[in-house]
Structure formats: structure tokens, C-alpha cells
Amino acid sequence: MRVWIVTSELPHEHAGGIGRYVDNFARTLGAAGHEALVLYRSATDTDDRPAPGVRTVGFATRDARLAEGGAARPDEHPAFPYNLLSFGPALAYQTGAELFRLLESGAERPDIIEVQDYAALGYFLLQRKLTESGPLDDIPIVVHMHSAQFDLMQVNQWPRYRFPEYWLGQMEKFCLRAADAVLSPSEFLRSEVQRSLGRDLEISVIPYPFIADYEREPEPGQTGELLYVGRLEYRKGVMGLVQTCARLWDEGLDFRLTMLGGDTDFAPRCKTIGTLLRERYARWIECGRLNLAGTVPFDEVAMHMRRAAVTLVPSLWENFPNTSIEAMAAGRVALVSAQGGQAEMVAEDGRNGFIFDWNTPGDLERQLRRVLTLTPDERVAIGRRAQERIRSLCDPQRVLPRRLEHYEKVRARHLPRLLFPTTTPADLLPPPPPAEPGPQEEPDLLSVVIPFYNLGAYVDETLASVLNSA
Incomplete structure (x- = not known):
């Protein structure tokens, strides 16, 4: 099987969990006689073959060229689209363009494409698959869940509704809804995402493959x-x-x-x-x-x-x-x-x-x-x-057969979509408020806004003060 994996990192440049997974999985595929092509963000444009059956194609992001000028139109700027979009969406746009460039360069077409959920890397790729007739028509796209920003920001107590982070989270949710299949390494992650996006979102669970010496004698430390x-x-x-x-x-x-x-x-x-x-x-x-x-x-x-x-x-x-x-x-x-x-x-x-x-x-x-x-x-x-x-x-020898079986099932059922996906399914949309009888507003009333942060102990006293001042 020929698998293309789209990622924002590989471990020799970015020490992250996604990169470690991609490296292990690509090498596992190659060692078993399959072909893995990894398209990834890199410091420089590269094209290497680090292991049997594995090809890595790196592309440098164009944000380093933002200071350059001379373009008559924004889309002709050498940094495009980083001159128009924040980094996350711009990276997703460039990633989609780089993948299409590979498809059009004569590279052997993949049987399946896998892309990470984090930072909505597959957003424009999926948009083009849904709205254009082209080389992606018969290639399923699987979104592999790792840790999406819309979940991480909530747990890390970051402001989730600040721009552009909010829209990047919405883009991640779209990718999960628009994918031909969604894969999770754990039951915990599946349940968390289904809680956010709805139980109707089908997610398969297969652990990460990990290459290791499992016969090593344990030490007490x-x-x-x-x-x-x-x-x-x-x-x-x-x-x-x-x-x-x-x-x-x-x-x-x-x-x-x-x-x-x-x-x-x-x-x-x-x-x-x-x-x-x-x-x-x-x-x-x-x-x-x-x-x-x-x-x-x-x-x-x-x-x-x-x-x-x-x-x-x-x-x-x-x-x-x-x-x-x-x-x-x-x-x-x-x-x-x-x-x-x-x-x-x-x-x-x-x-x-x-x-x-x-x-x-x-x-x-x-x-x-x-x-x-x-x-x-x-x-x-x-x-x-x-x-x-x-x-x-x-153990890769146990994980790989499950992954290949999952891929084959996705390919067998792959059909064009009849409905364009939405980030919020109908069963999660709040019901419309009931119609209020009579006028919606009463004249001669004053609205009072009481902002507070870490001052909850004083809210009741403040409310009493406002009411007593009438």
C-alpha cells in the first residue's frame, strides 16, 4: 500500500509527539514492504529517503519572506499566503498547495492520505477535495487525532474565543467532520472529541506503533x-x-x-x-x-x-x-x-x-x-x-495489520459526499428560545454590567448595592 502522511513535524527538526508517531509509523510501513511518503514542514526544502520504503519531502514556510516587496498583487507576494493569513491557517494553505504540487509532479498516487488534526493542517486540502473535481476525487483522506488546539486551549486556560485562535479551532473541528475517516490512538481522546462534536462522529481507535527493544531487561533505577x-x-x-x-x-x-x-x-x-x-x-x-x-x-x-x-x-x-x-x-x-x-x-x-x-x-x-x-x-x-x-x-507487528485493515475499509466505502459537513451537528445546536409574549423591552430601565475576575466574594454585595441605589 502507498500511504502519504502529512505532518507539521518530524523528530529530527521538532521534538514533539506527533513527529515521533509519524517517524515510527512510516518506518513500520517501509519495513513491511509498503511505501510511505511524509510531507512535512521543514527549515529548508528537502527530499530524502531516511529508511527503506520511506521518502520524506520537507518544505520551508514562506513567512521568512514577509519583508520582501515588489509584488503587484497580494497573491503574488513571495510570502503568500502568510502576508494575508495568520501562521496556522497560512501553513494549512501552503501544505495543501505543496501536496497538490507533489500529485502533479508525477509522483505515484497514494492509496490513502493521512493528516494530523492539530493546527487544522488538512483544512484547505479537505476544502479542495469537497469543492473541486481533481486528483483527490478517488483518494480517501484520514484525519489522525493527536491533540487539537480547541481542546488544549480549554485545559490550558487560554482565551478560547480570541482571534485567530478561535478560528483555528473551528478549522480543526471542520477537518474532523470533513474527513473520510477519523482515527484516534486512545478511547479517552475519542470520547473527548465526541463530547465536543457529537456522538455521531465515527472514530476508530488504534494505538500508536512504537519501535523499541521490548526484550530489554528492566532495571530498578x-x-x-x-x-x-x-x-x-x-x-x-x-x-x-x-x-x-x-x-x-x-x-x-x-x-x-x-x-x-x-x-x-x-x-x-x-x-x-x-x-x-x-x-x-x-x-x-x-x-x-x-x-x-x-x-x-x-x-x-x-x-x-x-x-x-x-x-x-x-x-x-x-x-x-x-x-x-x-x-x-x-x-x-x-x-x-x-x-x-x-x-x-x-x-x-x-x-x-x-x-x-x-x-x-x-x-x-x-x-x-x-x-x-x-x-x-x-x-x-x-x-x-x-x-x-x-x-x-x-508493537508494530501487532499495530500494522490493524492499521492496514482500517485503511482498506476506508478505501472500500469511499464515495463522494452528498452534503457539505458543518462543525456543529444538528443534535448539538441549542433550540431556539421560545417566543416571549408582549414587548421585548420595557422602557425606562437601566442595564448594569458588573465585570469581575477573582472577586466572586463581592458579587452579592455589589448586586445589593446596585439594587438599593434605584
């Missing part, structure tokens, strides 16, 4: 060494994690938490998460209990993981995180939250790893105490079962 790998991001649960660890340190428990990963902004406080952690927990950083190590090379991540007794995945919302896959594949003990696909990986608390629930007060603290008392032999035994469990889910 160093007692008292805890590791977090990922961005310092609010939705990753890092604030609650460090707060819980600080309570245990205050009690005198002896352990160290190392956190690897880049920093991110936290909009409600106009600061980064790293800044907040350094301000609030400076004394634990100074005494060496908390180590904010920042971004490190990938081979150093593996070294830290081998040294740690327990790897933590404390997300408030998650898809199917690579950190959890990597830890379990390496035979490490993982303590994960219930809010994501990582809980589906562990499945049995206390056997393949440990699960806590953010919705249960004190549950993280209880489980931290539990894992800190494990003996080296117990950690090795749990790590071995973790390897077996994650292999049953993510």
Missing part, C-alpha cells in the same frame, strides 16, 4: 529518583505534581523530582509555568529536591529514564503520550493520571504501573507514597509486566 518528561505546561499537571511533592517534602520524605522539558506560557498569570514553579518552590530547588533541567537531547532523556525509579505522567488531559510508552517499553515503573490514554496503557493499577485520578482529592499523594516504598525487586517485576503490556498495544 535509583530509589527516591522521580522523573517527569514533557513540556512545563499547565495541562500536563506539573503545577499539581510539584505542589503535592512539596507537601511530602515538608513532611520529611526523602526523594528528588527531575523535570525535563521546555517552558510554556500560562495566560491567566502572564508568566511561564517555569517561572511560577521557580517562584513558588525556590527553596526546594536550592536544596536539590526539585531539578528543573529544561530541554535536553533525546539520548540524555533515555539516560535519565534509566536512572529514575519511577516515571511520572500526571497530565490533566492527554492523548496517548510517548513518555508513557517509552517508560513502559524500557521496563520502568510509571505513575500516570487517569485523564488520558496513559491510563489505558497501564490498565491494571499496581500490576503494570500505577494510576491516580485528579478528580479524587489526595489520590496523587497516596500513590506517590506507595511508589516511593517499592523495593528494587518490586520495581523490576512491575517493569517487566509493563513491557509486556505496552508490547501488546504498541
